[in-house]
Amino acid sequence: MLDQYIGVLLTFGLGAVIVVAMVSGSMLLGERRRRQYEVMGEIFECGNPSTGPARGRFSVQFYLVAILFIVFDVEVVFMYPWALVFRALGVPGLIEMGIFIAVLGIGLGYVWKRGALEWN
Amino acid sequence: MGTVAFALLAFLVLASALTVVLHPNPVKSALALVLTLFLLAVTFVLLEAHMIAALQVLVYAGAIMVLFLFVIMLLNLQTEDPEAGGPARTGLRVAAWVGGVALAAQLVRLALGRGAVAPAPTSPGFGGAEAVARSLYTDFLFPFELTSLLLLVAVIGAVILAQRRVR
Amino acid sequence: MLADLAISTVKALVVLMTVLSLSAALLWVERKGSALIQDRIGANRANIFGGLLPFNLGLVNTLVADPIKMFTKEDVVPVSADKVLHFLAPCLAVFPVIVTFAAIPLGDVLVIGDRTINLQVADLNVGILYVLAMSSLGVYGVVLAGWASNSRWALLGGIRGSAQMISYEIAMGLALIGAVMAFGTLDLQAIARAQGETIAGVIPAWGILYQPLAFLIFLIAGIAETKRVPFDLPEGESELTSGFFTEYSGSKQAAFMLGDFAEIIVVSGLATTLFLGAWQVPFLARDGWHFPGGISLAMPHLAVVVLQLVSFVVKVLILSSFQILVRWSLPRYRYDQLMNLGWKSLLPLALLNVMVTGTIIVLLGRS
Numbered sequence: 001m002l003d004q005y006i007g008v009l010l011t012f013g014l015g016a017v018i019v020v021a022m023v024s025g026s027m028l029l030g031e032r033r034r035r036q037y038e039v040m041g042e043i044f045e046c047g048n049p050s051t052g053p054a055r056g057r058f059s060v061q062f063y064l065v066a067i068l069f070i071v072f073d074v075e076v077v078f079m080y081p082w083a084l085v086f087r088a089l090g091v092p093g094l095i096e097m098g099i100f101i102a103v104l105g106i107g108l109g110y111v112w113k114r115g116a117l118e119w120n
Numbered sequence: 121m122g123t124v125a126f127a128l129l130a131f132l133v134l135a136s137a138l139t140v141v142l143h144p145n146p147v148k149s150a151l152a153l154v155l156t157l158f159l160l161a162v163t164f165v166l167l168e169a170h171m172i173a174a175l176q177v178l179v180y181a182g183a184i185m186v187l188f189l190f191v192i193m194l195l196n197l198q199t200e201d202p203e204a205g206g207p208a209r210t211g212l213r214v215a216a217w218v219g220g221v222a223l224a225a226q227l228v229r230l231a232l233g234r235g236a237v238a239p240a241p242t243s244p245g246f247g248g249a250e251a252v253a254r255s256l257y258t259d260f261l262f263p264f265e266l267t268s269l270l271l272l273v274a275v276i277g278a279v280i281l282a283q284r285r286v287r
Numbered sequence: 288m289l290a291d292l293a294i295s296t297v298k299a300l301v302v303l304m305t306v307l308s309l310s311a312a313l314l315w316v317e318r319k320g321s322a323l324i325q326d327r328i329g330a331n332r333a334n335i336f337g338g339l340l341p342f343n344l345g346l347v348n349t350l351v352a353d354p355i356k357m358f359t360k361e362d363v364v365p366v367s368a369d370k371v372l373h374f375l376a377p378c379l380a381v382f383p384v385i386v387t388f389a390a391i392p393l394g395d396v397l398v399i400g401d402r403t404i405n406l407q408v409a410d411l412n413v414g415i416l417y418v419l420a421m422s423s424l425g426v427y428g429v430v431l432a433g434w435a436s437n438s439r440w441a442l443l444g445g446i447r448g449s450a451q452m453i454s455y456e457i458a459m460g461l462a463l464i465g466a467v468m469a470f471g472t473l474d475l476q477a478i479a480r481a482q483g484e485t486i487a488g489v490i491p492a493w494g495i496l497y498q499p500l501a502f503l504i505f506l507i508a509g510i511a512e513t514k515r516v517p518f519d520l521p522e523g524e525s526e527l528t529s530g531f532f533t534e535y536s537g538s539k540q541a542a543f544m545l546g547d548f549a550e551i552i553v554v555s556g557l558a559t560t561l562f563l564g565a566w567q568v569p570f571l572a573r574d575g576w577h578f579p580g581g582i583s584l585a586m587p588h589l590a591v592v593v594l595q596l597v598s599f600v601v602k603v604l605i606l607s608s609f610q611i612l613v614r615w616s617l618p619r620y621r622y623d624q625l626m627n628l629g630w631k632s633l634l635p636l637a638l639l640n641v642m643v644t645g646t647i648i649v650l651l652g653r654s
Contacts, residue, residue, distance in 0.1 A: 002165070002166075002168065003291070004409045004410050004411055005165055005409060005411075006291075006292070006295055006409075007295045007298065007299060007389060007408040007409035008386075008389050008390075008408070008409045008411070008417075010295050010296055010299040010408070011299045011302065011303065011386055011388075011389040011408055011409070012386055014296075014299050014300060014303055015303060015382055015385050015386045016378075016382060018303060018307075018385070019377075019378050019381050019382045019385070019542070020378060022381070022538055022541070022542050022545070023374060023377045023378050023381075023538060023539055023542050024374070024538075025357075025358040025537070025538035025541075026357065026358050026359065026360050026536070026537025026538035026539065026541075027374075027537075027538075060194075060282045061282075062190055062194060062446050062450050063187075063190055063191060063194060063282060064278060064279065064282045065450045065453065065454060065626075066183075066186055066187040066190045066191075066450070066453065067187060067274070067275075067278040068275065068278070068630075069183055069186070069187075069453040069454065069456070069457065070179070070183045070184055070187060070274075071271045071274055071275050072457045072634070073178070073179055073182075073183045073423075073456070073457060073460070074179060074183075074267075074271060075268075075271065076457060076460040076461055076464070077175055077178060077179055078256075078264065078267070079461070079464050079641065080249065080415075080416065080464060080467065080473070081171070081249050081250070081252050081253030081256055081257070082253060082256075082257060083464045083467040083468045083641075084249055084250050084253045084467065084471060084472070084473065085250060085253040085254055085257060086468065086645055086648075086649065087471065087648065087649065088254075089257055090649060091649055091650075093257060093649075094645055094646060094649050096257065096261060096264075096265070097642075097645065098642065099265060099268070100264070100265060100267075100268045101638055101641075101642065103265075103268040103269060103271075103272050104268055104271060104272065104275075105635075105638070106272060107271065107272045107275040107276065108275075108630075108634070108635070110275065110276060110279065111275060111279055112630075112631065114279050114283065116279050116282065116283065117626065117627065117630050117631060118623065145369075147369075147372065147431075147434065148371070148372070151375075151427075151431075154427065158424075170411070170412060170413045171413055171416070173413075174413045174416035174417055174419075174420050175416070177420035177421075177423070177424070178416060178419055178420040178423055181420075181423075181424065182420060182423030182424055182426070183423065183453070186423075186426050186427070186430070186449065186453060189427070189430055190430070190446070190449075193430070193434055193442070193446065194446075248412045248413065249412065249413055249416070249473050
């Protein structure tokens, strides 16, 4: 089994080479101006001069989405091994997973009701 | 051959872990942590714990670190200024370095003291998803159900914390 | 040992080249396909070397000229941007996507002499988890691109984009659980082989017949993952210019585009492997055709291999074309509608699918 990962390693290596070559492509091949015009370094804002710091405060909604993602990702991760052996576990296994999903379903319902999934 | 691979891996892990701690830019620090976690997953593969390796990348490097990055970016954490802080800061730094080196030395001493241990022979399905599943849903069933409660608490807590401002 | 290494290297190269060339093919399909849908001709000429080429091969000229253009454009990096992160972001956007293909089987086995070569770079026993792990790493490219540009618009696009990606990743993961339940393994090659069976001796046992709902959920979630229309708000073409990759030019921008198309291929590839029978051709086994009713037709090994490879590519292209079709047919989702779809519709549906599948299989007592 371990020797299969050699293939993965090779793919990683080759992939990395290809990707880096691609991305640095225009850095190396592209034309370079003798003098950088100041305007060129500015950020695109349809002609308006940039106002204020670029990284202001953002909605807390995104933070919530990230946390919910972690929780449900862990749930999914628990369900994968179960999906492999649930046949052997029979009905008790079904009930056990059912309880697990139900508890997390309560969580989802709570989030839903509280309106945390709105807007974004 | 295996030792060479492990040595190389260990070096990479240490390098990226040190980057996490030492780099002043929080975003790069977080990215270094992602790399460290990914390399740890590779270590798990070397230990034939394939399932855990995949899960490490999937959950830890792929989800939790995303949260870290979101928080760093949303809070707009600035690059550390090495000058600021004054004497208290320098004192803390010295303490941290001393503590870290001492801990590392102790760990090395313990590791060397034990001597080389041959890895235990493993059964063919070891570390695969099925093996993990079988023990998880039979021997460790109760902790598994408890985990769902833990996750529920996390969800409720997060929502309450996030909505405090809004209400 | 060395021969194995060489074979693995060749396989890795072939797979990577396949992904890249399929992406290029998709570019062509997109250009001409969208033109067809919109009742116009689309790009069909390019001026190479000021007319040095005496003939005009139509779109082929464009396909050559475009990459050349991309690579020779000046690489403009905003002054206030972080150079390292600006470089890293497109790398992180493309790398996990193309690497995913290492676990996807392109064919059955190729027998050369006494060597049996599995037509898959790595036959991992946790194949599906590897694929999911790699796609979860794809988020970093997006959010970094937005951040590295140090531009309000890019950052907003980046955060929105990554929030969208992670929301749909859950639905994708859950949908695949259905497939895993049906086949009982995480090993992609094993799943591919299992779809060579037939139901009632006539119908090929493709995954879609066992898990139609999962297939649908997976496809929709997959399209959302790739951030294509109707889910392309992070790109926000009419609002935020190019969204999170506004500040990228030249080959870095090309890298993001490539990552986009490559992701379509990956989603299609995974869907094909799990639901559409992977490289299986109905009624074709390793030694030849076995039609229902007892008719058998022997086939040379190489012909079987080629047929299966072609079958895989064709299926992937069909699904990819479908995704492109969807892009040019549907209006864009508003962001809150998008998130609602992911969390309130697809997630519960996928959970329901899992429970129902589980119940059916356990109660029926067989696979």
